[in-house]
Amino acid sequence: MKLLEIEGLEVRYGGIRAVKGVDLAVDEGELVCLIGANGAGKSSTLRAIVGLTRAAAGSVRYKGAEIAGRPAFELVREGLVMVPEGRGIFAQLTVAENLVMGAFVRDDAAAIRKDRERIYALFPRLEERHGQTGGTLSGGEQQMLAIGRALMSRPKLLLLDEPSMGLAPLLVAKIFEIVRDIASQGVTILLVEQNAKLALEAASRGYVMESGTITLADDAKKLLADPKVREAYLGESVG
Amino acid sequence: MDIFIQQLINGVTLGSVYAVVALGYTMVYGIIQLINFAHGEVVLIGAMVAFSVITALAPGGWPPLMVVAAGTMVAIPVCMAIGYGLERAAYRPLRNAPRLAPLISAIGMSIILQHLALLVWSRNFIAFPQIIRSEPYHIGGAIITNVQIAIIATSVAMMAGLALIVYRTRLGTAMRATAQNQHVAGLMGVDINRIIAVTFLIAAALAAVAGVMVGSYYGIAHYQMGSLLGLKAFSAAVLGGIGNLPGAMLGGVLLGVVEALGAGYIGDFTDNWFGSNYQDVFAFMVLIAVLVFRPTGLLGERVGERT
Ligand SMILES: Nc1ncnc2c1ncn2[C@@H]1O[C@H](COP(=O)(O)OP(=O)(O)O)[C@@H](O)[C@H]1O
Ligand SMILES: [Mg+2]
Numbered sequence: 413m414k415l416l417e418i419e420g421l422e423v424r425y426g427g428i429r430a431v432k433g434v435d436l437a438v439d440e441g442e443l444v445c446l447i448g449a450n451g452a453g454k455s456s457t458l459r460a461i462v463g464l465t466r467a468a469a470g471s472v473r474y475k476g477a478e479i480a481g482r483p484a485f486e487l488v489r490e491g492l493v494m495v496p497e498g499r500g501i502f503a504q505l506t507v508a509e510n511l512v513m514g515a516f517v518r519d520d521a522a523a524i525r526k527d528r529e530r531i532y533a534l535f536p537r538l539e540e541r542h543g544q545t546g547g548t549l550s551g552g553e554q555q556m557l558a559i560g561r562a563l564m565s566r567p568k569l570l571l572l573d574e575p576s577m578g579l580a581p582l583l584v585a586k587i588f589e590i591v592r593d594i595a596s597q598g599v600t601i602l603l604v605e606q607n608a609k610l611a612l613e614a615a616s617r618g619y620v621m622e623s624g625t626i627t628l629a630d631d632a633k634k635l636l637a638d639p640k641v642r643e644a645y646l647g648e649s650v651g
Numbered sequence: 652m653d654i655f656i657q658q659l660i661n662g663v664t665l666g667s668v669y670a671v672v673a674l675g676y677t678m679v680y681g682i683i684q685l686i687n688f689a690h691g692e693v694v695l696i697g698a699m700v701a702f703s704v705i706t707a708l709a710p711g712g713w714p715p716l717m718v719v720a721a722g723t724m725v726a727i728p729v730c731m732a733i734g735y736g737l738e739r740a741a742y743r744p745l746r747n748a749p750r751l752a753p754l755i756s757a758i759g760m761s762i763i764l765q766h767l768a769l770l771v772w773s774r775n776f777i778a779f780p781q782i783i784r785s786e787p788y789h790i791g792g793a794i795i796t797n798v799q800i801a802i803i804a805t806s807v808a809m810m811a812g813l814a815l816i817v818y819r820t821r822l823g824t825a826m827r828a829t830a831q832n833q834h835v836a837g838l839m840g841v842d843i844n845r846i847i848a849v850t851f852l853i854a855a856a857l858a859a860v861a862g863v864m865v866g867s868y869y870g871i872a873h874y875q876m877g878s879l880l881g882l883k884a885f886s887a888a889v890l891g892g893i894g895n896l897p898g899a900m901l902g903g904v905l906l907g908v909v910e911a912l913g914a915g916y917i918g919d920f921t922d923n924w925f926g927s928n929y930q931d932v933f934a935f936m937v938l939i940a941v942l943v944f945r946p947t948g949l950l951g952e953r954v955g956e957r958t
Contacts, residue, residue, distance in 0.1 A: 464834055488838065488839065488840030489840055496834070500832060502831050502835065503831065505824065505831070509824050509828075512821060513828050513836070513839045
């Protein structure tokens with residue numbers, strides 16, 4: 413079943429068309445990646461899905477219902493959650509308070525506590541630092557907190573915007589491991605990444621975005637083998 | 652009588668009222684970076700409404716405390732309605748406008764509220780019925796009255812209650828999160844409009860109680876009392892660091908003390924050239940000094956942008 417279905421999505425900033433008619437779909441249970449160079453329009457696409465940026469045209473359907481134009485805060489209650497580019501940690505709230513915010517839409521206190529323990533088990537560093545403010549964490553810890561916080565809402569569809577951005581290689585590997593782990597637990601994921609290789613290795617399908625349009629869409633394995641992708645995004649020269 | 656201790660007591664009393672009003676400025680600023688210039692007029696309306704209720708009930712022979720409490724209980728919802736109305740009608744439509752626009756709107760609202768008070772309560776000074784007899788207590792050569800004790804205790808209780816809400820509840824966490832990053836708070840499922848409205852409601856409720864307290868303390872009210880009080884409380888918020896709650900509390904009390912000590916000693920220091928009627932000057936000297944030497948305020952971290 414299609415959990416997310418986008419057709420003809422357009423995003424404009426003033427006169428600039430940053431997203432020019434994008435079609436994209438994510439089935440329930442899938443891990444799909446959207447790759448492309450800086451400025452291709454990936455973040456704009458994600459922001460338009462959750463209503464942080466207005467869609468100038470096109471339709472966005474989630475669980476079969478049109479959601480274009482609905483505000484982000486309403487969608488969270490329906491399980492559509494985004495981890496924004498740059499993580500969006502509340503710098504002056506503690507780690508624990510950031511997690512409380514993640515569970516803002518929930519009322520089941522006992523289950524929330526259990527989930528928090530699960531997050532702390534997944535990211536022991538967060539438990540060690542639960543009383544520290546978010547701004548004092550390292551980039552990797554902040555990314556873990558951002559993902560953990562999103563999980564606290566029990567998402568159905570998780571949109572991740574460049575979770576590996578700015579992290580050291582070891583941490584990048586760790587983050588991808590966690591993303592796969594979350595996906596294997598049944599959370600549907602749309603992953604935006606500039607690290608095309610790792611994203612395609614983790615995902616089952618992928619979309620390639622260039623200057624506001626989808627130029628390729630295929631199984632992740634086929635994209636990994638595609639010479640155009642290899643040359644443009646995997647830094648290989650194909651002879 | 653020890654002037655120093657006496658002025659300290661008077662200063663802390665007045666300062667705790669400033670602190671309660673300053674909290675309203677700082678909460679609203681923290682969440683939408685707006686200086687709500689109409690906040691002083693919300694205090695004014697609180698005082699006036701309480702005055703009307705107390706005047707009406709005073710001859711009824713009820714216990715005086717109950718009469719004052721009744722006045723407060725009417726003033727609070729009236730002020731909350733005004734605070735909510737201000738946000739909905741005057742500020743929310745301008746949320747994405749240039750920063751000057753809501754500021755001008757706020758000044759306009761303060762003028763409208765002031766003149767509304769003028770229409771309803773006349774241009775005269777009106778005397779609060781002195782139904783609570785002032786009982787003096789002697790401490791260390793100075794006097795503290797039961798009214799002063801009540802004002803300080805009420806202010807402390809309200810500040811503690813506010814701190815509990817802001818730092819210990821989910822609503823408070825959402826308020827702080829919204830103050831830091833509205834978009835991300837929205838991504839957590841927070842309805843920003845609701846949080847902003849709640850902020851205005853809380854600020855207005857505090858203002859209502861502050862209005863009753865200044866009215867009871869001075870025993871008089873006037874339709875222009877909100878502007879000077881508002882400016883002083885705003886100065887207190889800036890002194891503590893605008894947007895910072897503990898800062899507003901500290902700034903309020905400090906300002907009250909500076910003002911009281913200033914008024915107590917200005918005659919001695921200027922060979923009686925200036926008298927205690929110059930006491931209002933101190934708040935603004937403090938404001939100017941803070942803006943020049945420490946624009947972030949005592950506890951604040953970020954400077955307000957200059958636009
Ligand atoms: N808020 C904005 N205002 C104006 N232009 C923007 C804004 N956000 C993004 N853009 C422009 O839109 C294009 C796509 O940006 P973005 O969606 O962030 O791409 P990506 O996430 O793929 O790097 C870029 O040219 C960028 O400069
Ligand atoms: Mg981006």
